[in-house]
Amino acid sequence: MVANPEFQYMSPQEYLEWEKTQELRYEYIDGKVFVRMGKTIIHNCICLNFYIELNDFLIEKGCEIYSCDVKLKVTSKSYHYPDVVVTCDDRDKQAIDMIRYPCLIVEVLSPSTEAFDRGKKFTRYRQSTTLQEYVLIESDEIAVECFRKNDEGLWVLHTYGEGDTLNLESVGISIAVEKLYRRVQFDLGERN
Structure with missing residues (x-):
């Protein structure tokens, strides 16, 4: 940024x-x-794959999922555009300009934003009283980190790799990690 x-x-x-x-x-x-x-094709592909895996499931649960262009108000001094954000809170049902009560936030990491996504952005996201899980997805290898808030209010890291299934307790779904990387090819070098 x-x-x-x-x-x-x-x-x-x-x-x-x-x-x-x-x-x-x-x-x-x-x-x-x-x-x-701007985002890369790989970044966009991972975001779309995540969105596709959740969309139909969340509609049946009465939740809303948004990708990239929906503003999230975390505090009165912090507004962000997460790669993917889910809200199941009735207070967000009539939202027009932004949502305020996320239960799940996903960021796809890139070299230029990784430190910020892991650091200051996560610090701000943790101020949300409704956020239950924060997922970081690598864009240069198959690796997913899910920070989940436990009953004591502490954020616990759960890591997932190739062959694993990502469990999202905030919305009650499990997704094979490979599905998040569908159509993603690593190490292609410079291409136009």
Whole structure:
């Protein structure tokens, strides 16, 4: 993510009004605005695979799933665009501009965002009282990490690799990890 040098500080309300007029999507953290960088084909493919695996299942449960272009308000000073976000909360049913009560957030990692997704972004996501699981998916190898909030309120890491099944307790589904990487080819080198 790259900070927008045009602004030194922007209030949350200024950000919300300003972003409505922008062609690109921007995340907002403590008064600073960050442009969402373009995604690779592999990144997009993994997001879509995850979305496809969950969509029909979640509709029957009364949950909503969103991908990439739906804003998530975490705090009054933090707005993000997760790669995939799920809400089963009735308070989000009539949402128009953003959701506020996620139970599951998924980020597909890239070299330029991995440190942020693991660090400051996860720190902010953990402030959500409804979030139960945070999933990080590698885009250069078959590897998935699921941070799950336990009964004591602690975040416990569960790792998954090739041949494993990702268990998402927040929505009650299990997905073969390979399905998340369907049509993904690693080490293709430079291609246009």
